[in-house]
Amino acid sequence: MRTREKTPLESLKEELKVKSKAASGASLQDGYVTKEEKIILEKIGLKTRELNKNNGTRTKAYFDFYQQHPEIHWAFLGHMVSRNGGWNMTDLKGEFLTRILSSKERNAFFAFLERGNWLIFQDAYPQFLVYEESLKRHKPYFHLFPHLNISVFMETIWNYFWRNHDTYVLTMALIINEQSYLEKRVVQNPRYKKEVFGKLEFKLQDLLSFNHILFPYAKKNLIGQTLHQFDSFNERILLGKRLYAVLFQNQDRLKLVIDWAKHHPHTGSRKDYWPHIFNNVNEGIPGFAYQLRLKSCQLRPGARRIYSPDLESAWKNVSQEEAEKGDWFEDVYVIGYLEENNEIFDGEIKNEYCKTLERLELAALAKKAISILE
Template sequence: MGLSWYQYASRLPLAMNLGKVRTATAPLPAQEQKTVERIKQETFAHNRDNIDRTRAYLSFYQKHPQIHWALLAHLVSRNAGWSMTDLRGELLPRLLRAKEQQDYFSFLERGNWLIFHDAYPQLLLYEESVRRQTNLFYLLPHLGVSTFMQAIWNHFWKTTDKELLAIGLIINEQNYLEEQVMKDTAYQNSVVRTIPFALQELLQLNVILLPHRKVADEQGSSLQLAGERVFHFASLPERISLGKRLYSLLFGAMNRQEAAYAWALEQPHTGSRKDYWPHLFHDVNDTAPGKSYQAKLLNCQLRQGTKRLFSPTLRQVWRPIHHEPPKELDWYKKKSDVWRMLTRTEETANAVEMSEAYCQALAKIEWAVVARTRILG
């Protein structure tokens, strides 16, 4: 961890020669065309909703643990699901209008869908390359994947550089998200520039959690929550930096990989925050309809006599939606200086244990709900 750009550049003399990267111009032989179509169909089949995507990442990592990014993607995708269900949970519906809830869900769902649409074909093509024992990454342009990733995968095929592949995928997916979602006028106006979106950052309510249980722990022992606060989500460099920090948390010096993987296998993803904190969250709504909200939390524990916070499963509250195809573009053609982004960031001490930070975020949301209830009656 912490390698400089110059050290990375010295490891990429061949892979970074984009003059050797093929583009999707010539027709494919029948076998390769069949491979491309199969990968597209399989990607579509697993891209139904956040639950399917998140499971697919974990299933792939089980077969190919050398692809670190797949485990990171699984855990981050869990967080996307939790954010989606928060919009229909105990607290946020008391702060956000129905249209704001729908707009936020569409924003989260579109991003989650797009990243899977772009990344999962890359994983399947790697799997097919391994099966056939030949480099098939020249097919990536036929799957709509950036020439940047063709260079990265070619390098990985030669060197098995797991870290650089993971960072390359982080850079690729965030640039892809930037072009497909963050620059979209509709999302800018409905989500990114809205007051609630700004308040989330101001109050530090956005936290990405990486639950992990030590393999030696007994079933049912308390989890640890590593993670990172999300600042300036609208900034591409900040999102890339966040991805690198999360990767360092998972695979860096502390190496939480095994503990996080053990928990992920043990606990299926439902979208409910009950998955990791069943002492605070329940996927059944125990609050009587129409009743004004009463504070439930005290120092991240339930007050005496109160019910757990409602955190529904994703499929309880959101149905799969139809997505329009992404714009056909290669973001890399506009980013000739992208290689400097391959530098690494070290894990910071205050970014390790996030239970307290998440408790504080919950308390702030509840405080806002209670204040609104008192004002409106």
């Protein structure tokens, strides 16, 4: 009886199982590199550091790369998710959260968001640059990944992509990789568990469904998804898969989102997508009591716009400590996330987001009232 040949994906899974056993308990090691490879590594390191200054430079770098290499879908997904990271950062200096959180709490939240954003970029962007160098030289250079502290999981995946051009598997692998990379370094980090995850306000945001990932496009439209359990690795992976589906399943809508991104440079202010509600200039009058302004995603008659500062005026650049070394890839169960499902996601989020804004405004108003009474 003739044996059925394995599909490329089945062969990849078997290869990854072998690699996981080799990676288990081992650390990424620097081996011999040629003079040419050393120059490549130095160039990649320099460019990554230059573009990893803040959320704005990272977000732009992702989009610039995607426009050069549209076959790398994660670059655009990463760009849009990074925009949301910037909006979350400036929210901490905006209209609502300045009333709900103390200055110490807001600084802790920013440190948490910034560290995660910085870590993902310094892991993902060098992979893109190695791919770019491989294209220039017409041969794969992914064997350089260990010298950049990049997981053997991604080295295996990129080599697979080089041979098979499977954009879905590459995108899923990058989602798995980045969330796995963050798990120990940020999510399980004792500092953030105490200062962020342990805070009532983090749970309050979760309760308010304020963890929306929004993809704006033409005429003030939004699509996206909501994450309810950031500290759940499984939920973050599933969110990534849903976000990819929302963004790439409908090609006509994808073009509209890309067009929006081209015409709206990322500033970090939510004014970027809804200038009818948000402004990066504070229109409030000092000394006047706060009054409710929102109703059904419209400003009430005569109401001033909600303050949403741009990133540059909200936060200074931060010097980050070097990323922790080590390969996360030990458990083969993550390979299951590479499987494609055919579920359709329409991405409807506008109504939910509008309700969230109103609840957040009420929470900010209540908190301010309580602090005045105290």
